[in-house]
Amino acid sequence: MKNFRYMDGAAILRLNRETCVGCGMCVTVCPHRIFGLRDKKAEILDYNACMECGACARNCPVAAIYVNPDDGCGCAAYIINSWIAKVRGSSVPVCGC
Amino acid sequence: MDGFVETPAGAVPRVKTTMTGRDRCGTVKARTGIARTNYKVIPGLYCVGTPGPESPVIVTANYKLSFDALRKELAGIDAWILVVDTRGINVWCAAGKGTFSTEEVAFQVKATHLAEVVSHRELILPQLAATGVAAYELKKKCGFRGVFGPIQAAHIPRFLRNGKQADETMRAVTFTLRERLALVPVEIWLLWKLLLIVLLVIFVLSGIDPDVYSLAATWTRGSAAAVATLLAILAGAMATPILLPWIPGRQFWLKGMQVGALTGIAAVLLSSGRTNIIGDLGLWVWTVVITSYLAMNFTGSTPYTSLSGVEKEMRRGLPLQIGGAALALVLWVAAPFIG
Numbered sequence: 001m002k003n004f005r006y007m008d009g010a011a012i013l014r015l016n017r018e019t020c021v022g023c024g025m026c027v028t029v030c031p032h033r034i035f036g037l038r039d040k041k042a043e044i045l046d047y048n049a050c051m052e053c054g055a056c057a058r059n060c061p062v063a064a065i066y067v068n069p070d071d072g073c074g075c076a077a078y079i080i081n082s083w084i085a086k087v088r089g090s091s092v093p094v095c096g097c
Numbered sequence: 098m099d100g101f102v103e104t105p106a107g108a109v110p111r112v113k114t115t116m117t118g119r120d121r122c123g124t125v126k127a128r129t130g131i132a133r134t135n136y137k138v139i140p141g142l143y144c145v146g147t148p149g150p151e152s153p154v155i156v157t158a159n160y161k162l163s164f165d166a167l168r169k170e171l172a173g174i175d176a177w178i179l180v181v182d183t184r185g186i187n188v189w190c191a192a193g194k195g196t197f198s199t200e201e202v203a204f205q206v207k208a209t210h211l212a213e214v215v216s217h218r219e220l221i222l223p224q225l226a227a228t229g230v231a232a233y234e235l236k237k238k239c240g241f242r243g244v245f246g247p248i249q250a251a252h253i254p255r256f257l258r259n260g261k262q263a264d265e266t267m268r269a270v271t272f273t274l275r276e277r278l279a280l281v282p283v284e285i286w287l288l289w290k291l292l293l294i295v296l297l298v299i300f301v302l303s304g305i306d307p308d309v310y311s312l313a314a315t316w317t318r319g320s321a322a323a324v325a326t327l328l329a330i331l332a333g334a335m336a337t338p339i340l341l342p343w344i345p346g347r348q349f350w351l352k353g354m355q356v357g358a359l360t361g362i363a364a365v366l367l368s369s370g371r372t373n374i375i376g377d378l379g380l381w382v383w384t385v386v387i388t389s390y391l392a393m394n395f396t397g398s399t400p401y402t403s404l405s406g407v408e409k410e411m412r413r414g415l416p417l418q419i420g421g422a423a424l425a426l427v428l429w430v431a432a433p434f435i436g
Contacts, residue, residue, distance in 0.1 A: 001401060003342035004272055010406035028245055028263075029227035031270035032401065052403040053193065055227035068405050071193050075397020076390065079404075079411055 001032060001049070011050035012068035017041045019064035026056035026065060102144050106210035109142050114172040120165055127162055128279060130286030136161040137185035142209040146175035150216040153257060155246070156202060157223060158183040158191050167250040174254060177215065181205045189400075192229030199230050203238035212240060221246040221253075221261070224268060270400045277338045280398045284334040284391075292330070296323055302426065306433040314433065321368035321380065322429065325361070329384045332360035333391025338398075349402070350414030353392025357385035375435050379428030386421035389414060 183191035247267035304315035
């Protein structure tokens with residue numbers, strides 16, 4: 001993955017080290033290896049590599065991690081449809097992916 | 098299918114760890130898009146080898162490609178395979194969409210009476226299911242605890258040999274040339290309906306000329322525009338994914354612009370004599386923006402772009418692409434009237 005970097009500062013990912021119990025599940029599940037453990041607490045080592053898959057947040061037993069909760073595959077067609085849906089006030093967009 | 102293994106919870110179908118001609122044919126159909134959806138395995142319990150009560154339980158999605166990817170790596174291994182109902186969607190996408198969930202895994206554990214089949218209480222989950230499955234909640238819901246195995250099925254034998262320990266290479270997602278190539282046929286296939294409409298419009302518009310309408314121009318100019326469109330599809334949905342790590346920049350619409358700029362030159366050279374300089378400019382702009390849009394759409398297939406990032410780049414790229422496409426059409430229609 002070293003050859004692939006996406007836009008810096010775009011991903012929505014927050015870790016609350018106060019709440020963290022240091023179980024290390026986020027370290028285990030992250031497919032981009034962005035977490036580490038320091039002083040028995042999780043820390044974000046490479047924030048800009050986050051793709052918002054949400055695996056860390058889902059597996060955090062104390063809800064210390066927040067990730068952009070919007071799901072959807074992230075293709076342009078999906079996002080255009082989600083914008084249209086927002087304007088129209090209609091329900092969940094689809095893209096056919 | 099390769100017979101059954103008798104268990105206290107009934108007979109469990111045993112599957113082969115080799116792929117037949119029919120399996121490969123199905124893979125090709127799914128990968129090209131001919132029959133990509135509705136390629137499912139019936140959810141439930143399966144096995145490979147001759148598993149017993151102590152054998153590991155590996156969980157996967159009910160997309161046939163996911164199931165095949167797993168079983169073909171399990172040669173010489175005795176294991177149970179628990180297939181959960183993800184509506185025929187692969188592990189990662191299903192986890193993202195919420196169908197590969199804690200509840201679904203717990204449901205299948207109960208429905209298959211897994212507790213009667215094995216003596217241990219442990220499930221090996223694909224790491225990419227973590228987006229949908231909370232391992233800490235599984236125990237409460239079905240009595241089995243979840244352990245995240247490797248991302249790739251190919252690493253499972255090593256994972257099992259290592260005492261169910263995954264090393265860093267098993268835990269990090271990759272996006273190799275091979276993996277990107279596998280996505281290309283579907284990227285192109287999904288465009289065919291849109292392409293038909295676009296080509297129809299292009300041919301009709303190409304006929305407009307100072308003599309009201311020219312059928313000859315419909316063909317000569319129309320074919321030049323059609324070639325440019327096809328080149329743009331190859332550039333955006335094939336060349337960009339293949340060359341992805343080597344194209345400068347991070348935003349996909351910008352990567353596409355660069356590939357499109359070069360492809361546009363090829364489109365102009367190929368159109369030689371069929372239009373004038375204004376028309377050539379229109380062709381070039383058209384190729385650039387179509388390539389850029391398709392490159393941007395590829396973000397949905399990569400394993401490293403965040404939804405927030407894609408939205409951000411689309412707010413920049415899309416107005417330019419729409420404006421560019423409009424400009425290209427104006428230039429194309431105006432060309433026979435100027436010069």
